[in-house]
Amino acid sequence: MSSRLVRLAVIATVAGAFSGLFGVGGGTIIVPLLILWLGYAEREATGTSLAAIVGIAAIGAAAHGAYGNVHPGKALLIALPAVAGVVAGTALQQRIPERAVSGAFAVVLVVSAVGLVL
Amino acid sequence: MDPAELLAALAIGVAAGLAGGLIGVGGGVLFVPGLVLFLGLGQLDAQATSLLAVVLVGVVGAWRQGRYGNLRLRDGAIIGVLSPLGVLAGTVAANLASERLLQLSFAVVQLVFALQLARRAMRAPSEADSP
Numbered sequence: 215m216s217s218r219l220v221r222l223a224v225i226a227t228v229a230g231a232f233s234g235l236f237g238v239g240g241g242t243i244i245v246p247l248l249i250l251w252l253g254y255a256e257r258e259a260t261g262t263s264l265a266a267i268v269g270i271a272a273i274g275a276a277a278h279g280a281y282g283n284v285h286p287g288k289a290l291l292i293a294l295p296a297v298a299g300v301v302a303g304t305a306l307q308q309r310i311p312e313r314a315v316s317g318a319f320a321v322v323l324v325v326s327a328v329g330l331v332l
Numbered sequence: 333m334d335p336a337e338l339l340a341a342l343a344i345g346v347a348a349g350l351a352g353g354l355i356g357v358g359g360g361v362l363f364v365p366g367l368v369l370f371l372g373l374g375q376l377d378a379q380a381t382s383l384l385a386v387v388l389v390g391v392v393g394a395w396r397q398g399r400y401g402n403l404r405l406r407d408g409a410i411i412g413v414l415s416p417l418g419v420l421a422g423t424v425a426a427n428l429a430s431e432r433l434l435q436l437s438f439a440v441v442q443l444v445f446a447l448q449l450a451r452r453a454m455r456a457p458s459e460a461d462s463p
Binding site: 219222223225226227228229230231232233234235236238239240241242244245246248252254257258259260261262263264265266267268269270271272273274275277278279281283284285286288289290291292293294295296297298299300301302303304305306307308310312313317320321324327328329331 | 338341342343344345346347348349350351352353354355356357358359360361363364365366367369371373376377379380381382383384385386387388389390391392393394396397398400402403404405407408409410411412413414415416417418419420421422423424425426427435436437439440441442443445446447448449450452453454455
């Protein structure tokens with residue numbers, strides 16, 4: 215097994231555990247690790263992360279579904295506007311310096327974290 | 333369902349998709365609080381439901397990035413295929429832990445990610461903008 219494959223396997227396991235625990239796709243783990251550990255450029259890392267997320271989230275959703283925790287109607291309600299958002303977001307990313315967006319998203323994360331604790 | 337809450341859920345969806353497209357995540361960090369605050373789900377059900385929404389965002393986002401030439405499908409597929417053990421371990425833990433503990437854990441994770449993103453944002457422009 216090549217060291218590159220080992221690194222991808224480690225990213226997969228860590229991102230998968232985060233996904234199962236926190237109900238996210240694992241992209242916030244995958245993107246930094248692809249850049250820092252596998253030498254990806256930023257846009258490539260984000261594009262590849264989105265593809266990896268499909269497999270991770272599908273498995274997680276199926277596992278949670280077995281416990282009866284998934285609400286498909288509410289998932290669609292929030293996913294359909296998100297699909298429009300991701301088309302716009304990927305288009306914007308080709309034109310905007312990513313670091314500005316990363317800064318804004320850091321603020322969003324802090325606000326969301328505070329909301330969860332309160 | 334309250335129309336204001338429905339609008340808020342739609343806005344959260346758009347924001348999550350935009351953020352997902354911009355930084356390569358599925359949007360779960362916004363889906364989960366959105367589902368809890370505006371669509372009346374508990375933390376665990378919100379996390380489970382969010383994953384289904386993330387699948388759709390990932391499919392469309394990866395397709396778009398592929399068209400822009402920013403997708404290494406083989407590596408993405410390897411990560412996706414090799415993730416089940418981690419996913420299942422995390423899912424079992426989510427069903428063992430209290431919802432309050434999950435909320436606090438999630439908040440800590442979000443703050444760690446925020447620091448990470450803030451550091452990226454403060455890098456030298458030439459480094460951050462190089463293709």
